[in-house]
Amino acid sequence: MAPSNVLRCCQRVVGWIPVIFIALVVCWSYYAYVIELCVFTIQSIGEKVVYLVVFHLSFIMFVWSYWKTIFTSPARPSKEFSLIKSDKEQYDREERPETQQEILKKAAKDLPVYTRTANGAIRYCDRCQVIKPDRCHHCSACDMCVLKMDHHCPWVNNCVGFSNYKYFMLFLAYSLLYCLFIAATVLQYFIKFWTLCRRKSSANCPKGDLPDTHAKFHVLFLFFVAAMFFISLLSLFSYHCWLVSKNRSTIEAFRAPVFRNGPDKNGFSLGMTKNIKQVYGDQVKYWLLPIFTSLGDGCSYPTRLVNQDVEQPNTINHSEPAKNITEGQSLPPRPLSESQNRLLGGSDQHWVDDESDEDSSKAFAVPNQNVSVSIDQESTKRLT
Numbered sequence: 001m002a003p004s005n006v007l008r009c010c011q012r013v014v015g016w017i018p019v020i021f022i023a024l025v026v027c028w029s030y031y032a033y034v035i036e037l038c039v040f041t042i043q044s045i046g047e048k049v050v051y052l053v054v055f056h057l058s059f060i061m062f063v064w065s066y067w068k069t070i071f072t073s074p075a076r077p078s079k080e081f082s083l084i085k086s087d088k089e090q091y092d093r094e095e096r097p098e099t100q101q102e103i104l105k106k107a108a109k110d111l112p113v114y115t116r117t118a119n120g121a122i123r124y125c126d127r128c129q130v131i132k133p134d135r136c137h138h139c140s141a142c143d144m145c146v147l148k149m150d151h152h153c154p155w156v157n158n159c160v161g162f163s164n165y166k167y168f169m170l171f172l173a174y175s176l177l178y179c180l181f182i183a184a185t186v187l188q189y190f191i192k193f194w195t196l197c198r199r200k201s202s203a204n205c206p207k208g209d210l211p212d213t214h215a216k217f218h219v220l221f222l223f224f225v226a227a228m229f230f231i232s233l234l235s236l237f238s239y240h241c242w243l244v245s246k247n248r249s250t251i252e253a254f255r256a257p258v259f260r261n262g263p264d265k266n267g268f269s270l271g272m273t274k275n276i277k278q279v280y281g282d283q284v285k286y287w288l289l290p291i292f293t294s295l296g297d298g299c300s301y302p303t304r305l306v307n308q309d310v311e312q313p314n315t316i317n318h319s320e321p322a323k324n325i326t327e328g329q330s331l332p333p334r335p336l337s338e339s340q341n342r343l344l345g346g347s348d349q350h351w352v353d354d355e356s357d358e359d360s361s362k363a364f365a366v367p368n369q370n371v372s373v374s375i376d377q378e379s380t381k382r383l384t
Contacts, residue, residue: 011141015141015154015157016157018154018155018157019070019155019156019157022066022155025225026062026063029182029222029225029226030059031218032218032219032221032222033055033182033186033222034052034055036214036215036218036219037051037186037189037215037218037219037222038051038052038055040215041189041215041219042189051185054181055181055182055185058174058177058178058181059178061170061174061177061288061290062171062174062175062177062178064290065167065170065171065173065174065290066156066171066174066175068164068167068171068290069153069156069158069160069164069167069168069171070156070157070158071158072158072163072164072167073163074139074142074144074146074147074149074158074159074161074162074163074164075146075147075148075161075162075163075298076128076144076145076146076147077128077130077131077132077133077136077145077147077299078297078299080111081111081130081131081132081133081299082129082130082131083103083107083129083130083131084107087103087106087107088129090103091103091104097121101121101122104121104122104124104131105122107131108122108131111131111133112133112134112299112300113131113132113133113134114134114259114260114303115134115135115257115258115259115267116258116259116260117258118258120258120260123136125138125145127143127145128144128145130145132145133147133298133299133300134257134268134299134300134301134303135147135148135149135249135252135257135268135301136148136149136299137149137251139152139159141159142158142159144159146159146161146162147161147162147163147298147299148161148162148165148249148298148301149161149249149251150165150168150243150249150250150251151249151250151251153168156168156171161298162294162296162298163292163298165279165294166279166280166290166292166293166294167290168240169237169240169241169244169279170288170289170290171290172233172236172237172240173237175229175233176230176233176234176237179226179227179229179230179233180226180230182222182223182226183223183226183227183230186219186222186223186226187223189219190219190220190222190223193215193216193219193220194220244275244276244279245272245275245276246266246269246275247268247269247270247274247275247278248265248268248269252265252268253265259303264304266304267303267304268301268302268303268304269304270302270304277295278294278295278296278301279294280293280294281293281294281295282295
């Protein structure tokens, strides 16, 4: 077996260690809550029934969403983003980056690709040999390109992306609910066992206090573990809720996607309601269930483009009608950033898109007052 294959196998085995640790903690928490707390410690039958019903509901949803997050394979780019054989051979033969970019531009002409590299080039993965769709990135841990990649999570040993991002969000939500419920219901028994431990003897306890049994150690540690996980998960869940409301991935939050007119951190934001539906789907009744309801195919996304990209004339996108520069003539506006939207909101300026922007802008940027003055000067010369 080659050394690289041995290293890859070792990485896969090591990758399951955090998942096994979480699984062991969850199994112990189930035993400590159900057996040690509800069966041996709580005396009230009604309290036992209520606690067990709510606990098992949260436990089932937590385990279900966690399982789906782990074992849902990351979505890869479709075959249409791969170069055809002739283009692939020509790309491999070429050594000049400029010629390689021409090959990629030709191949991506009819693809819904709007983002670029920082240098304005077509995003191409040499490892997977595919043109990267928008929001797609290569995961070194998974060794594959992942659609709408958010991050690689060691606690699920999987890459979080388009195919399982909803499951990941539900996993965080139900794990928070699971820890909060345990901490809230265990608190009163934690206090009783804690005071019992400080007195060091059940003989000194008032009548009605808990007896000194081995259950106290499980209850004490159960509260500490639940509170610790709740605090640590709360910040992570809050951060991802903010990302969902802005329709960004973790990668896009740190590095804004680059469009033809430059970086735009809100390029994929469609408003909070539509952003949430992009992840959870149109039907609210399925939002809390770990079943796939996310919108789209993972390869193309609606953007804040005012009109379709001039380099993809055959690609239909969510857009607004182009504004007329002159009567009967229209030019497609460019993607707008927040600052550009504010600037263009109260003016009659128009984007002139093409490589001849500078020359065209000079032609259209002549103020009307200067034109009238020059005409008056010429007429005055003729009269004199």
